[in-house]
Amino acid sequence: MVKDDPSFPPSFPEGGPLAHYRAQASFNWKTMALLLDKEEILRFKYEIWNFLATDPIFAYSPTKRSLHDERRVIMQQTFRIMEKDFLNETKGEIGDPVKVMAMTTALGQYSWSLCTKRSIFMDFFTNAVRGLAKSGYHFDILEKAYKMELTGCVAMTEIGHGTNTKAFRTKATYDTVKGVFILETPDFEAAKCWSGGLGKSTTHAFVMAQLYTPDGQCHGLHGFVVPIRDPLTFLTYPGVTIFDMGEKVGLNGLDNGVMLFDNYAIKRESLLNKTGSVSGDGIYISPFKDPNKRFGAALGNTSAARAAIITMCAANLASAVTISIRYSAVRRQFSATNASEELPVIEYQMQQWRLFPYLAAAYVIKFVGDSIYQDFVNFIMSSFNTDIDPELISNWGIEIHVLSSSGKPIGGWLARDAIQESREACGGHGYLRSAGIGVLRDDHDANVTYEGDNNVLLQQTSNWLLTIYSNPHRSELIDKMPMGTLSFLRIESVFHNLKFTGEMTPQSLLSSYKWLVYYLLQTTAEKVATQQTNGSDSFTSKNQSQVYFARTLAIAFIEHYCLDVFWNKLVQHQDAEIRTVLTKLMLLYGYWSLEKHLGTLYQGGHCNGDDGNVIREGILKLCEQLKPEAIALVDAIAPPDFVLNSALGNSDGEVYKHLRSAMMMTPRGFERDDYWKDIVEVMTMKGKL
Incomplete structure (x- = not known):
């Protein structure tokens, strides 16, 4: 049975409604937790979680904030996290990729808006630039980004095209006279959109555009690092138009924006030229003879977000099943004939069949997400080695792209369905904001669409399979x-x-x-x-x-x-x-x-x-x-109670105590509201009739 508990992770409260099921486990949940994440990584997560729980700026609001307030709070929290500098990034160090991913999931299980905001600044933008960087200018941009002297976003998707990256229409044409690239948005359908942080809070953007040389030839998509706002005034530069996209279903702490270019000149060094460059006299040069191979190498580099999303989905799976399975072990309904008390609903075959496959999926997707992300990291590190055959790098990049393009859909759909099934399995109480499932559902929903619609991404995988x-x-x-x-x-x-x-x-x-x-x-x-x-x-x-x-x-x-x-x-x-x-x-x-x-x-x-x-x-x-x-399995994947923030999924199992507390925290919940007079007036008038 269960071995002696190690001192870490922290133990759960003894006794309580969940003790009966915890005692049934055949394995040590702490050993399992340390298998899922090595001790160093799990301690790192707890360092982040403990920081969140003790800093007042991360206190939850019992009600939904306004759009402006939500963004203001998330921005403050993001800078607080960046100032804390868990990964020494502001000192110019490149964070351990495994810890970067650990931070992503640790912050995400608290708030995906906060997690995404930090990741855009310190991971997505920097990874996109670093993966294609070659000149001193590029590395200077990276250094400033890590030191928080600039903020960056990734601008790929366009109003008229998302997953079909080859059809992007933003143009970057080299001007030999001025020695600059001219960025141009042909029309609104070609405007860059959905870029997180673009709406209000970034000074630079990684922009994917079709590269044209002076002879009129298009050399396909290339990445550019583009200054878009004055870092002192935050006003956009002449030739750049940016506006906010507005409120979304979820992730409203994140400011998504739209950007158009009008004859906007950027220096030649802005081209991220690892896969292709343009000489001063306008000649295109590339180490790849085959444009498809060049595109394959670039695809691998842009797989970071999709690879990360798989692990993010595993974190959402873990949160959802933790809430619903712990609640199922406490909630009692019905009883066998002549039984003296009702049965916990976890005893019912239907409840097990509804929830346990998603518990299993949480473990499988966690392993696979970590594996694909590590493969991506290895790919990026290897791409820096000029001695490695470019064809090998291209094949590797395509393989990473294929796995992330099918891994994101499977992870996204599993988490989506697990969240919804968990909401329903928790009955009416699962519909409360304090249950923690509704916010999770709204924030997760983006995972099935951004970085590529799931069904379209699957086509990229099947096309590759059929080609082979x-x-x-x-x-x-x-x-x-x-x-x-x-x-x-x-x-x-x-x-x-x-x-x-x-x-x-x-x-x-x-x-x-x-x-x-x-x-x-x-x-x-x-x-x-x-x-x-x-x-x-x-x-x-x-x-x-x-x-x-x-x-x-x-x-x-x-x-x-x-x-x-x-x-x-x-x-x-x-x-x-x-x-x-x-x-x-x-x-x-x-x-x-x-x-x-x-x-x-x-x-x-x-x-x-x-x-x-x-x-x-x-x-x-x-x-x-x-x-x-089941309870020991969710204990091994659950974040701490403060982070889970669920009256139904608390580790002590005291569901009804936490429900009562959450309900009593409703602002003005004990007061009559100011519209009571309107009710009385209507009732009085009806009485006179």
Whole structure:
């Protein structure tokens, strides 16, 4: 059973409504917490959380603030965090990427507006510049950004185009006479938009624009670091027009803006020229002969946000299931015949089936998000090495792009659905602001859209898969992929007659997913080929092969990747009890996901007869087996109570005490409001009638 607790992480209150379920766990939740995050990283998170809990500027408001007040408070909090300088960034040091991501999730679970604001200034802008920087001017910009002498944002999306980056229409034309680039926004549809921090609070922007040389030739998208506001007056420079986008569904502490250029001149050094440069006399120079390879290298560099979002989604998953599962262990409803007291709703199969797969997903996506982000960091570090083959960097960048382009949708949708299911599973009390789920839902919703609409991003993944599959030299292409994401496709013969074994094991699960990816590759390629045979062009053929084919292929591909990464991580753990419960989590998430593909599994002949019922019964059995572990599992992934900020999800389990306290904090909650006279007047008039 449970071993002696280490001194860290801090223990939860003894006794209370959750003690019964905590005592049932077969593993030490603290050991699990230190597996999810190494002790150094978890201590770093607690350092941040403790700082938030003790500084009055981070006190919560019991009611929703106005848009202006919310932005003002978030700006103050952002600068407070930057002044604290947990990562020594203002001293010119580049923060440990693992700690950067830890800070992102630690701050995000408190406030995603605060987290995003800080990340835009210190991570997204600086990463975008650093990844393509080559000249002293670029590194001077970076130094000033880290020292808070300037603030930066990332301006990629345009009003008329988002995910389709190649169709961006902002132009940067080199003028040989003046030795400058001229930025031009052709019309409003080409205006940069949705850039966080652009609306009110940044002096510089990383701008993606189509680079034109004086001969009129377009060399594709390139990055530029562009001054947009006077840092002393915060007025925009002549030739730059910026305005705020207004209130959103969530994340309203973040000022999103729109920006247009009108014959705006920037110095030649503003071009971030690692993938391509322009000489003083207007000649374009690039280390990449193939423009697609150059674009691939740039794509990898711009994957930072999508890679980070996966881990952010895992944090939201963790917060949502912590609230709903702790509440489920306390909330009592109904009882068995002649039972003396009602049962906690966690005892019911329906509640377990609704929530436990998302608990499993929280663990899987946490592992995978951290893995993809680390791969991205390794890619960026390697891109600085001029001795590495540019083709390798390009292939690596494309692979990172593909994984982040499918990982973000799967993480975003899982967290979205987990939050909504948690809200409903908490009943009416889950609808209260004090439950903490509504704010989480509103702030998370952006994750399914920004940095690319999820369904469109999946097309980028499926297009890549189909390109590899249709190439007659695909084995050679697969061998050139440094991350090995398609290595299992080298030996195709094993998939031809592969059948579901009827066993609920990791090996059987991964085998089924490998078959599924290969089968979907075959059928999707055939669907596209049939469309082309019938006269459709390449674009139309792929467009008409999305639903049930290419989209499903991309989802199956990333689900397999997630399970494969999780399995390779968990088998390395020495603690048998931890390994056992992680295996159950993998199986629950995996077979719960695989069950959604049952139609395809039967259609392709992988499943026969009663196999579907075997999978479904296995899912329910795994839910039952995880019930004794559930509270300890959420304890291992939960942020502290102050950060979670939920009357329903507090670690002491005293739901009704915290509900009472939250309700009694309602401003003027005990007073009659000033419109009481209006009510009396209407009632009096009605009485006279």
